[in-house]
Amino acid sequence: DAGVTQSPTHLIKTRGQQVTLRCSPKSGHDTVSWYQQALGQGPQFIFQYYEEEERQRGNFPDRFSGHQFPNYSSELNVNALLLGDSALYLCASSLRPTGGEQFFGPGTRLTVL
Amino acid sequence: GEDVEQSLFLSVREGDSSVINCTYTDSSSTYLYWYKQEPGAGLQLLTYIFSNMDMKQDQRLTVLLNKKDKHLSLRIADTQTGDSAIYFCAEIGNNAGNMLTFGGGTRLMVKP
Numbered sequence: 001d002a003g004v005t006q007s008p009t010h011l012i013k014t015r016g017q018q019v020t021l022r023c024s025p026k027s028g029h030d031t032v033s034w035y036q037q038a039l040g041q042g043p044q045f046i047f048q049y050y051e052e053e054e055r056q057r058g059n060f061p062d063r064f065s066g067h068q069f070p071n072y073s074s075e076l077n078v079n080a081l082l083l084g085d086s087a088l089y090l091c092a093s094s095l096r097p098t099g100g101e102q103f104f105g106p107g108t109r110l111t112v113l
Numbered sequence: 114g115e116d117v118e119q120s121l122f123l124s125v126r127e128g129d130s131s132v133i134n135c136t137y138t139d140s141s142s143t144y145l146y147w148y149k150q151e152p153g154a155g156l157q158l159l160t161y162i163f164s165n166m167d168m169k170q171d172q173r174l175t176v177l178l179n180k181k182d183k184h185l186s187l188r189i190a191d192t193q194t195g196d197s198a199i200y201f202c203a204e205i206g207n208n209a210g211n212m213l214t215f216g217g218g219t220r221l222m223v224k225p
C-alpha cells in the first residue's frame with residue numbers, strides 16, 4: 001500500500017518563473033492538503049482540495065493555485081516565483097476533510113534563485 | 114490567529130524518558146497531533162488525540178492532554194538514538210475542517 005507520494009523531489013527555479021508540484025494521496029484517501037515549510041519553521045497551510053474543489057485556503061496569495069483530479073491526485077502551482085517561495089512543500093492526505101489521520105508525503109524541496 | 118508553542122530544544126540520555134511539551138490557544142481544538150520529522154524528510158504521524166480524551170498510549174508513546182490549561186505533551190519511554198528528530202505539535206480548531214496549525218517544532222537530541 002503506497003503512502004503519499006510527491007514529485008519531483010527537488011526543483012531549482014529562478015525568480016519570475018512558474019512551478020508545478022504533484023501529489024498522489026494514500027490509497028483510499030480523497031482529501032489533499034498542501035503546506036509550505038520554510039527552513040527552521042513549522043509547516044504553514046496553503047489550501048485543501050476535496051471533491052476536486054478548493055475547500056479551505058490559508059494566508060497565501062493568489063500566485064498559489066491548485067487542482068485536484070478525479071483520481072484524487074493534486075497539483076500545486078506557483079506563479080511569478082519569489083526568493084521567499086524557497087521552501088519544502090508538503091502534501092498531506094486524509095479520508096474526508098474532517099480531522100482524524102493525516103499522512104504526509106516526503107515533500108518537494110523548491111529553491112528559487 | 115490561533116497559536117501553537119513549543120520549546121526549541123530537548124536533550125536526553127539514551128534509555129531515559131523524554132517529555133516534549135506544547136501549548137495552544139484555540140479552546141475549540143478538536144484534534145491534536147504529534148509528528149516526527151527527520152533531516153530532509155517529510156512528516157511522520159506518530160499519534161493523535163481527540164479533544165474529549167485526556168490520555169492516549171501507543172507502545173513507547175504517551176500523549177497527555179490538559180484542556181483546561183491547553184497543554185499537550187508527548188512522552189517517549191526508553192528513548193533511543195533513532196528518536197533524535199524534530200517533533201511537531203499540531204491542532205485542528207473547530208470549524209477549521211482539516212487545516213493543521215503547527216508549532217515551531219522541538220528538536221530532540223538523544224545522547225548515547
